[in-house]
Amino acid sequence: MQAPDGMSMVGSVIGVTVLVAWRIRESRSTVSIKNIIMPPLGMATGFSMFLLPSFRISWTFAVAAFVIGGGILAYPMMSTSRLVKVGKEIKIKRSNYFIFMMIILVIIRIITRHYFITILSPEQTIALFFTLAFGMILRWRVHMFLEYRAITTKISVLNADS
Template identity: 35%
Template sequence: MSETTVLFLLTTVGAAMMGTLAVIVRMKAIKKPASVKKIIIPPLMMSTGFLMFLYEPTHLPPERIVAPLIVGAAASYLLIRTSRFEIHNGDIYMKRSKLFIFLLFGLIAARVIIKLIIGEQIQLPQLAGMFFLLAYGMIIPWRIAMLLMFKKAEQQIERPAWSSPLKERT
């Protein structure tokens, strides 16, 4: 096996393991109340990944920048549709969704398949940059939508008791 093939396989397995770890972390995070900070910090921390583009082998032509951003934004639609908040005891939680779990694993599988298809045609550093852009293009719209949904749920909690219709007591 050539050095390139071994590196390709290691990065593919590594990406699949990181994706699985991300799903596990998301499932644990759902058990704790959400907050604005928990919604905003991941994309901010992830933005440090743009530093990889200071390394010349990761430089991309414009079409290899735009395409992953568009695909990421399209994939974010599915994440947005499967993300909901619910209120329990005055706290806001992300609602568990089986579809959300399957979607995350589906995205991991799609990433591996895409890498297997185009990985031989694009240099590994550029491919890494493209997958980073795809992930960033997905997380930004998703987190913006989550923030808006969270703020809406927060308004429901903060609404004074007299502003909601009276409910029959049982």
């Protein structure tokens, strides 16, 4: 059963509110390799939805969604957050544009969802957007991991020179 458009909009607004609150809270805590790697690993379990035939999408749609997520939509996430060394800790620093960027991504999601729901079933639409989100999160977290390694390697080299 498909949710009415009003409910979908409410769900999107609640989702982005929770995500922004989580990201703000996340910026107050120390970043570790575990914090970086766990979200995409946990999200990867969602691929089990493809075991059910109703969630299966064509390879073309799957690859396109993954590439658009990782190639285009990951960029705003990567450009509005960076890792910084604060004392002995590494923390994530958000740009002032972070919340604006999240709102723009939600608007893009709502607009594209209205299109895809006309050509795909609700389950396939979910699968398509999941694949897109996974591509986005994976690329952002790989970028963050490489940034983390660069900072920790630089710290290790500096400590060895002392």
